[in-house]
Amino acid sequence: MSALAVTDDLFFNRAGLDRPRVEGLVADALKGADDGELYLEYAQSESLGWDDGKLKAASFDTTQGFGLRAIADEATGYAHASTLSEDAMRRAADTVRAVRSGHGGTVAEPPTGTNRALYIPDNPLHAVEFEAKVKLLAAIDAYARSRDPRVRQVSCSISGEWQAVQILRGDGVRVADLRPLVRLSVSVVVADGDKMEHGSYGGGGRVRYDHYMQPETWQGFVDEALRQALVNLDSVAAPAGEMTVVLGPGWPGILLHEAIGHGLEGDFNRKKTSAFAGLMGQRVASPGVTVVDDGTIEHSRGAITVDDEGTPGQCTTLIEDGILVGYMQDRMNARLMGMRPTGNGRRQSFAHHPMPRMTNTVMRSGSHTPEEIIASVRKGLYAKNFGGGQVDITSGKFVFSASEAYLIEDGKLGAPVKGATLIGNGPDSLTRVAMIGNDSRLDPGIGTCGKDGQGVPVGVGQPTLRLDGLTVGGTAA
Structure with a gap:
């Protein structure tokens, strides 16, 4: 069945809504508005967590509801409810009409659809079955403990969700999407004497559980988490100061996402609160730096067949060969800036209004091998994996902690270090890119992006990168 047929069954047949009446209600509520939609959602989610050798938590949740939005100029009226009834929708319509009182706009053109499913x-x-998921977590625990006698604790979890959405516009256009999402995560704590260290790994995407139930997959996750933990057992204190930093491929793209990506979202640039505001067409990065936001990577965590306004997912070039050429846009900010929407209008759920959000934000490959890049550094730091970080969107300033890092000495990787933090400014760091690797790749599918209290699944990616003159905060005396 098509996504429209499935969602028609969910929202009209089962919920008892009369579609022609609902469409008429939406058309009336948005009369005279510049844009808007009724967003219908049904979602199921589950999570199983394992710790201390047993199943510690298991949850299952079903939610449904709607959000009705009307936009007049840059004002937004939004009302939502977890009750799928015509009465609730009429009350919501009365609320959103207020925003377009006295406004004589014409509802914007609907998004152009495609037949592509990602x-x-x-x-x-x-x-x-539930029992098979519990058995998987138990097998992960047993395998991790069998790999090394220094393993002290194993934590793992498996989670999944399925979201069905239908978007109805005032002009009668309807768009639907069915979105699966799964994730498997593994965490290992090892100890050697009084010293304890931690390692973690995981993956996921818009797929079934099948791939993650295969031993070659979950055993690989365990092996990687254990490797990280054992590396950190041998770590020394990180140096501090300004130095050359090499970033590994894949997940270290989280720095790109946070320190640069948010600053390229349309709302921050329309309001001129981004460090990139007013720089369209100007050089903002070193030559060779090309950054895209690609919602069309099939089965990836950040993939989006259509966004939460009904616009098809797209690959949007943001920076091309160092020049700023695009922003990520939802419909409202694109209209107000005289630009086109890019399929980046996303929301956490029916209880939230859409805004410009990233999907899979990736820096394209360059021409250098990772080995060439490491060999070019006389003294520096190689940051292979990142933990948490903080970013100020307006200034671009960031602080990120490296969960796995190594000294680079005379062009070779040296001892692992602990406690390294990268400190800098996002726009400035783009100009410090000296070498770009040929190994760009997406992270394994673990990212969730927060903005204005909303979380959405995303992907990040980049090749191996050399940045000159980055500030490193360390722990060495």
């Missing part, structure tokens, strides 16, 4: 529509929660 992921399977199946609900992953129903494909694997």
Whole structure:
């Protein structure tokens, strides 16, 4: 069945809504508005957590509801409810009409649809029995402990969700999407005498559980988490000061996402609160730096067949060969800036209004091998994995902690270090890129992006990068 047919069954047949009446209600509520939509959502989610050798937590949740939005100029009226009833929608319509009182706008052109689907529509929660998921977590625990006698604790979790949405516009256009999402995470604590260290790894995407139930997959996750923990057992204090820093491929793209990506979202630039505001067409990065936001990477965590306004997912070039050429846009900010929407209008759920958000934000590959880049550094730091970080969108200033890092000495990797933090400014760091690797890749599927209290799944990616003159905060005396 098509996504429209499935969601028609969910929202009209089962919920008892009369579609022609709902469409008429939406058309009346948005009359005279510049844009808006009714967003219908049904979602199921589950999570199983394992710790201390046993199942510690298991949850299952079903939610449904709607959000009705009207936009007049840059003002937004939004009302939502968890009750799918015509009465609730009429009350919501009365609320959003206030925003377009006295406004004589014409509802904007609807998004142009495609027939492309970027992921399977199946609900992953129903494909694997609960007992099989518990058995998987137990197997992960047993395997991790068998790998090394220094393993002291194993934590793992498996989670999944299925989201069905239908978007109705005032002009009668309807768009639907069925979105699966799964994730498997593993964490290992090792000890050697009084010293304890931690390692973690995981992956996921818009797929079924099948791939993650395979031993070659989950055992690989355990092996990587254990490797990280054992590396950190041998770590020394990180140096501090200004130095050359090499970033590893994949997940270290989280720095790109946080320190640069948010600053390229349309709302921050329209309001001129981004460090990139007013710089369109200007050089903002070193030559060779090309950054895209690509919602079309099939089955990836950040993939989006259509965004939460009904615009198809796209690959949007943000920076091309160091020149700022684009922003990520939802419909409202694109209209107000005289630009086109880019399929980046996203929301956490029906209880939230959409805003410009990233999907998969990736720096393209360059021409250097990772080995060449490491060999070019006389003294510096190689940051292979990142933990947490903080960013100020307005100034671009960031602080990120490296969860796995090594000294670079005379062009070779040296001792692992602990406690290294990278301190800098996002726009400035783009100009410090000296070498770009040929190994760009997406992270394994673990990212969730927060903005204005909303979280959405995203992907990040980059090649190996050499940045000159970055400030490193360390722990060495």
